[in-house]
Amino acid sequence: MIVIGLTGSIAMGKSETARMFAAEGIPVLDADAEVHRLYDAGGAAVVPLGRLVPEAIRNGKVDRAQLSAAIARDESLLPRIETIVHPLVRARQQEFLAECRARGAAIAVLDIPLLFETGRDSDVDRVVVVTAPPEVQRARALARPGMTAEKLELILARQVPDAEKRRRADYLVDSSQGLEAARRQVAAILADIESKRSGPS
Numbered sequence: 001m002i003v004i005g006l007t008g009s010i011a012m013g014k015s016e017t018a019r020m021f022a023a024e025g026i027p028v029l030d031a032d033a034e035v036h037r038l039y040d041a042g043g044a045a046v047v048p049l050g051r052l053v054p055e056a057i058r059n060g061k062v063d064r065a066q067l068s069a070a071i072a073r074d075e076s077l078l079p080r081i082e083t084i085v086h087p088l089v090r091a092r093q094q095e096f097l098a099e100c101r102a103r104g105a106a107i108a109v110l111d112i113p114l115l116f117e118t119g120r121d122s123d124v125d126r127v128v129v130v131t132a133p134p135e136v137q138r139a140r141a142l143a144r145p146g147m148t149a150e151k152l153e154l155i156l157a158r159q160v161p162d163a164e165k166r167r168r169a170d171y172l173v174d175s176s177q178g179l180e181a182a183r184r185q186v187a188a189i190l191a192d193i194e195s196k197r198s199g200p201s
Contacts, residue, residue: 001100002107002193005123007115008130009159010152011141013175013182017130018111020186028109029096034089039064048084053077086118107193116160116168128189129169131162132176 006021006028008014015030022028038045039062049067050057056067071077093110100108109128112120121127132140141152166172171189175182 001097001105002126002197003097003124004107004109004193005115005121005127006109006111006130007113007127007165008175009137009162009165010155011137011144012130012132012162013140013173014111014113014130016179017128017173017175017182017186018109020183021109021190023183024186024190026107026109026190027096027100027103027105028111029093030111031089031093032111032113034092035085038062038085038088044088045085049081052080052084082118106197107190114159116165117158121168126170126193127168128171128173129162129165130173130175131166132174134162136176137162 004021004026006014006018008017015032018028018030035045037043039049040046041060043061046057046060046062049062053067053070056063056070058066067081071081097108097110110120110124112118115121115124115127138152141147141155142149171192173182173185173189
């Protein structure tokens, strides 16, 4: 089974691209969705994060806004939070891949926003980076509720630059050309991977 790591910086269109892979019949696991599940009532991250940041727990679940505010006050919290959350997400990803192998899937996608930042590119067979020109990215990001230029700069400062991601990618999806163009790019990536799987070794 070929494992694709799908990534891209903020507002590049990664989530929409993940849906395109799913529409092609490829199983996809979204790391962000898994974090939401871990933070929800009964999620495995609630109790350990509650010990670390008690004020971030509201009604038995992690309040992401409160957690972000705590990190803004004390940046040393972030790596400690990551040591709790990342292993839980990774365990679910391994479980997902085992399920895909058991079903006989030829390809599976791990949607990982911080693929390069967390060194997870070494855990996948192919890397697909979703990209767009900086002005498109900025306009999309600033159109999001609650986003400001200052917040955007902070987020970008924590992410591997888009140019570096593109350099390290096996495949690119340029999301600035419209949905149909992106769908064609996704289909072409899958066709290329399949052709190399079935070709001579």
